[in-house]
Amino acid sequence: MLRYSILRKTLRDQRWQIAGFGLSLTAMAAMTVGIWPSYRDMLQNFDIPSAFQAFLGTDLSIATPAGFLSAEFFSWIPILLIVYAVIAGTGAIAGEESNGTLDLVLAQPVTRRSLLLQKAAATAIGSAAIVAIGFLGFAVTIPFVDIAVSLGDTAVACANMLPITLLFFTLSLWLGAVLPNRAAASAGAVGVATAAYFVNSLANGVQSLRNLQYASPFYYYGAGLPLIHGINWWHAGLLLGLSALFVVLALRTFTQRDVSTGGATDLDMAGLLRRIVAHGASS
Amino acid sequence: MTVPAIELRGVEKSYGRTRALRGIDLRVEPGQIFGFLGPNGAGKTTTLRILLDLIRPDAGSASVLGFDAQRQSMDVRRRAAYLPGELRMYDTMRGAEFLDLIDSFRPERRDPRYRAELLERLGLDATKHIRALSKGNKQKLGIVQALMHRPELLLLDEPTSGLDPLVQETVSQLLEDAVRDGRTVFFSSHVLPEVERLSQSVAIVRAGEIVAVEEVARLKSRSVHVMEITFRQSPPAALLEGLPGVRVTHRDGPLIHVQARDGVDAVIKAIARYEVVDLRTEQPSIEDIFLAYYSGDAKGDREREEPRRAAV
Numbered sequence: 001m002l003r004y005s006i007l008r009k010t011l012r013d014q015r016w017q018i019a020g021f022g023l024s025l026t027a028m029a030a031m032t033v034g035i036w037p038s039y040r041d042m043l044q045n046f047d048i049p050s051a052f053q054a055f056l057g058t059d060l061s062i063a064t065p066a067g068f069l070s071a072e073f074f075s076w077i078p079i080l081l082i083v084y085a086v087i088a089g090t091g092a093i094a095g096e097e098s099n100g101t102l103d104l105v106l107a108q109p110v111t112r113r114s115l116l117l118q119k120a121a122a123t124a125i126g127s128a129a130i131v132a133i134g135f136l137g138f139a140v141t142i143p144f145v146d147i148a149v150s151l152g153d154t155a156v157a158c159a160n161m162l163p164i165t166l167l168f169f170t171l172s173l174w175l176g177a178v179l180p181n182r183a184a185a186s187a188g189a190v191g192v193a194t195a196a197y198f199v200n201s202l203a204n205g206v207q208s209l210r211n212l213q214y215a216s217p218f219y220y221y222g223a224g225l226p227l228i229h230g231i232n233w234w235h236a237g238l239l240l241g242l243s244a245l246f247v248v249l250a251l252r253t254f255t256q257r258d259v260s261t262g263g264a265t266d267l268d269m270a271g272l273l274r275r276i277v278a279h280g281a282s283s
Numbered sequence: 284m285t286v287p288a289i290e291l292r293g294v295e296k297s298y299g300r301t302r303a304l305r306g307i308d309l310r311v312e313p314g315q316i317f318g319f320l321g322p323n324g325a326g327k328t329t330t331l332r333i334l335l336d337l338i339r340p341d342a343g344s345a346s347v348l349g350f351d352a353q354r355q356s357m358d359v360r361r362r363a364a365y366l367p368g369e370l371r372m373y374d375t376m377r378g379a380e381f382l383d384l385i386d387s388f389r390p391e392r393r394d395p396r397y398r399a400e401l402l403e404r405l406g407l408d409a410t411k412h413i414r415a416l417s418k419g420n421k422q423k424l425g426i427v428q429a430l431m432h433r434p435e436l437l438l439l440d441e442p443t444s445g446l447d448p449l450v451q452e453t454v455s456q457l458l459e460d461a462v463r464d465g466r467t468v469f470f471s472s473h474v475l476p477e478v479e480r481l482s483q484s485v486a487i488v489r490a491g492e493i494v495a496v497e498e499v500a501r502l503k504s505r506s507v508h509v510m511e512i513t514f515r516q517s518p519p520a521a522l523l524e525g526l527p528g529v530r531v532t533h534r535d536g537p538l539i540h541v542q543a544r545d546g547v548d549a550v551i552k553a554i555a556r557y558e559v560v561d562l563r564t565e566q567p568s569i570e571d572i573f574l575a576y577y578s579g580d581a582k583g584d585r586e587r588e589e590p591r592r593a594a595v
Contacts, residue, residue, distance in 0.1 A: 005387035013375070100371035104428075107335045107365035108388035109357050258338040261328075261369055 006105075006115055010122035014088060018126045018133075021084045025077060025134025032073045033141040036065060060224055065149040070224020074157055075201075077134070078221060081165040082193050084130060085123065089172030090185040092119040093254060097180040100261055112255045120173060120247055127165045131158050149227060157226040163239035164221040168193055170246035177254040217242075286349040288313040288436050288467040289334065293343035296329055303329045305491040306343065311469055311484075313348075313435075316462055318482035318499070319471040326491040327471035328368050331440050335365055348436055361389065364429040368440030368471070370421060378409035378416070378424050385428045392432035401427045404453055418445045426454060430461065437461060439470035443477060455481050475572065478502075487572075507567040508543040510550060515558035523553055542571055 011018075043063050060067030093116065096102040106112060138154045172189035179185055196216040203213035213219045220235035289311040296304040304326045311317045319327050332338045334347050336356035345352035347359040372381050386393050402409050407423040416424065422445045429437055437458070443451045458468045458481060472478050478485050479499055487495045514537040523531050523541060526549050533540035537560075543550050547564070 003387075005384055009373075009384060100367075100369055101373055103332070103337060103367045104365065104370070104372065104385075104425075106337055107360060107363075107367075108385060109360040110388050111357065259332075261367075 004118055006110070007118040007122045007125075010088075010092075010119050011126060014122070014126050017084060017087070018129050021080060022130040022133025024080065025130060026137035028073060028077065029134055029137025030141045031137075032069060033138060033145050033147055036068060036145060036147045039068065060228065065147045066153075066224055066227040069149065069154070069157075069227060073224075074161070074227075075223040078161050078164050078218075079193070079197065081127060081130065081161055082168040085127065085165050085169035086172045086186055086189045086193070088123040088126065089169045089189065090176045090182045092116070092123070092173055092176060093250070094176030094180050094182040094185045097260055098182050102259055103261060106259055113251055116173075116177075116251055116254055117247075120170070123169050124166060127162055127169065131161055131165075134158060153227045153230075156231055157224060160222070160226045160231050160236065163236045163243070164217055166243040167217055167239045167246070170243040170250065174246045174250040174253070177250040177257075180260045285313060287311060287346075288317075288348060289469055290346045291330070291343065292345075294330070294333060294340045294345055295342040296326075296333065296338065296340050303491055304333075304340070307488070307491070307493055309486055309493055309496070311467065313467045314462060314465055315484060316458055316468040316470070316482040318478035318485040319469060319488060320475065320478045320485050321471075321473065321488035323473055325473075325488045327473075327488060328440055330488070331365070331368075331438050331469075331471060334438055335360065335363070362434060363436040363438055364432065364434035366425050366429045366437075366439040366442055368444070370425045372413050372421065372424065374414035375412065377412055378407065381413060381424065382409065382428055382431065386432070389432050394432065397433065398427065398431040401430055401457070404457070405450060419447065419450065422446055423450065426457070430457060433461075433464070433466070435466055437466065437468045437470070439468065441472060442470050443472075451477075475567070502572075505544075505572065507571050508547050508550075509565040509567050509571050510541045510543060510547065511561075511563040511565070512539045512541065512550075512554060512559060513537055513561040514539070514554075515560055518554075518557050522557075523550065526550070526553060542567075 040063075060070050062068055062071050093102070096105075105115065135155055135158045138158070139151060142149065142151050142154065168189060171192065172185055175185035175188045176182065179188075196218055199209065199212050200216040200218035203209035203216070203219075217239060220232075220238050222232060222235060225232070287310045289309065291307045291309040294304055294307040295302070307326070307330060319330070321327050329338065333340050333345050334352050336353055336359070339353060348362050350356075350358040350362075352359055373384075376384070382398060386398075405423045405427065407420055407427065409424070409427075411420075413421065413424065422443075426439075426442060429439065442458075443454055446454065458470075461468060468482075470481065479502070482499055485497055485499055485502060486493050487497070517536045518539070520534075523529055523539065528544035528546075529550055530542045530544075531539060532542055541550055
């Protein structure tokens with residue numbers, strides 16, 4: 001009962017967030033499935049411009065159930081998950097440090113490594129819980145709606161949202177460990193996520209951006225593709241491998257540096273950038 | 284020879300260009316209450332946080348209860364407890380939940396009865412949310428979490444700040460109880476009376492250096508009287524200069540600030556010939572005691588005074 005108390009506390013702290021994000025996903029999933037029949041009827045006398053189709057971020061035709069779910073749900077729901085991930089990731093170290101609560105906890109017989117890994121595990125569990133709650137939105141609608149997509153494939157596509165969520169979680173965890181400043185770490189992680197999302201979306205329609213697309217985690221995520229092809233394990237493995245790398249980097253930084261007390265974290269922007277570069281180079 | 288509770292050798296620490304510790308050497312024997320006295324910014328918190336491996340020294344070595352503070356930090360933290368000076372706890376938790384969390388790290392040392400006794404003696408309601416507690420009650424919770432598993436060494440950063448005198452008295456009893464059980468208390472303070480009341484020995488730290496380690500009894504004998512004298516008319520400039528044990532620290536027309544080391548008699552006799560409008564004496568601050576006793580000869584001291592103050 002006494003083991004993993006930091007993991008349990010972290011999950012407890014996140015319980016309302018997990019419920020809130022999870023139920024938002026449930027609602028979005030149920031609504032998306034619910035409007036499919038009328039949308040399909042409307043599409044019969046409508047020609048979708050190919051550029052628009054491309055921008056929806058998938059090679060699947062939006063006129064098919066899989067393409068529709070991909071465009072309307074799977075292509076952008078990870079953004080919500082990433083919001084949760086960035087809140088959790090920057091809160092884990094940087095947030096506690098700015099609040100000044102980390103000092104007393106790290107004065108207890110708990111290693112920094114254990115603290116960080118317990119917090120990371122809690123957020124992995126939290127992300128899975130949000131996705132599972134969101135899946136309920138499909139589970140309660142698909143059997144009753146005329147939509148040619150299986151519940152099993154939907155479950156697979158839902159699970160496929162986890163690697164990219166974990167990637168942005170671990171990125172913000174690492175940024176929070178390098179810059180003990182929550183605002184800066186959040187800005188960095190959100191900036192990377194936004195750029196990656198738009199590069200991937202635009203590259204679907206703009207030929208010259210094609211090569212850049214391979215640098216975007218959203219390309220490897222693949223939105224609704226798992227509905228048709230199942231999970232691309234190479235791509236998922238790449239995202240998970242990068243996540244593991246960021247955890248290792250975060251551990252290295254956090255176990256070696258000084259813990260700051262609240263208020264000692266006001267660095268200027270140039271100072272923050274220098275820290276990122278310095279840590280990136282030394283890691 | 285006994286293993287010292289704390290041993291610091293040449294410990295240095297800088298934050299950027301600020302030199303927080305300039306080579307701290309200190310040995311604290313177990314089984315006593317030891318005060319760590321110095322003005323704010325002298326390096327007290329930095330020293331305590333090095334002992335817990337929250338920060339790492341740039342040079343020197345630190346050991347706690349015979350364990351290396353860096354390499355064997357888990358052994359240190361299993362046996363020591365910490366009360367931060369800037370105490371921040373999880374606001375959304377109830378007091379009891381927070382104590383459970385702290386207990387969870389040392390399950391073998393849990394002692395619910397002692398914990399309940401501490402809460403009762405300090406008069407703290409642990410069912411309240413931490414965010415709803417006053418500053419003083421938060422401090423009480425901080426003291427309970429430090430004491431409740433009967434650690435061998437208590438590292439307390441300004442333990443009685445924010446507490447009213449009655450509670451301060453309870454805390455000093457609790458600390459004396461701990462020492463009677465053979466445990467050690469090392470606490471920092473920037474107020475002299477607190478150190479005088481609680482501890483047997485004291486190390487005085489200033490601008491990152493230990494300037495003296497003393498028995499508190501000896502420190503007390505070195506009382507300093509700080510006097511502020513206002514005359515009707517400006518007295519002669521030489522007045523009070525050169526009197527043994529007397530230092531003029533400030534002179535502005537009819538106003539003179541004086542520190543008297545060996546009683547006030549000489550000052551009173553010297554000023555009696557002039558018309559005195561007002562005479563105040565104050566509790567000596569640590570600064571006053573430093574200036575009177577620990578800062579070398581009077582002449583060099585006066586030259587160093589201003590920059591030193593700025594550095595503190």
